[in-house]
Amino acid sequence: MIQSKIPEPLSTILSTYCDVNAIEMVDYLHDDIKNNKISPDKAKLFRQQLLDAIENKTITPDQYKALTGENEYTTQEALQDWFCELWSIVFPDQKL
Numbered sequence: 523m524i525q526s527k528i529p530e531p532l533s534t535i536l537s538t539y540c541d542v543n544a545i546e547m548v549d550y551l552h553d554d555i556k557n558n559k560i561s562p563d564k565a566k567l568f569r570q571q572l573l574d575a576i577e578n579k580t581i582t583p584d585q586y587k588a589l590t591g592e593n594e595y596t597t598q599e600a601l602q603d604w605f606c607e608l609w610s611i612v613f614p615d616q617k618l
Contacts, residue, residue, distance in 0.1 A: 528581055531564045532571035533589060540608070542591035552612050569613065576605045576618065 528536070539547045555565040575581045583601050587593050595601040609618055 528585060529571055531568050535568050537589050540590045548611060572609060
């Protein structure tokens with residue numbers, strides 16, 4: 523499988539809010555989107571890209587580790603589970 527580059531703004535948002543050294547930042551992501559600290563256009567694109575990553579497995583565990591330093595998700599299934607959990611944190615009113 524050829525790994526494609528993680529698109530923006532997904533890459534920056536994941537590296538900022540899901541970094542292994544600042545994992546508590548994930549708790550702020552929902553509010554930062556809701557309060558427009560992340561622009562509505564970027565938030566909409568992030569939502570689409572995260573959904574694509576969930577549905578089409580477009581990010582591998584190695585890519586995620588390189589981006590965030592997180593080595594907990596060693597399988598695609600574990601990473602997909604985390605992305606689904608992230609979705610429920612960031613978009614609690616939107617079902618997958």
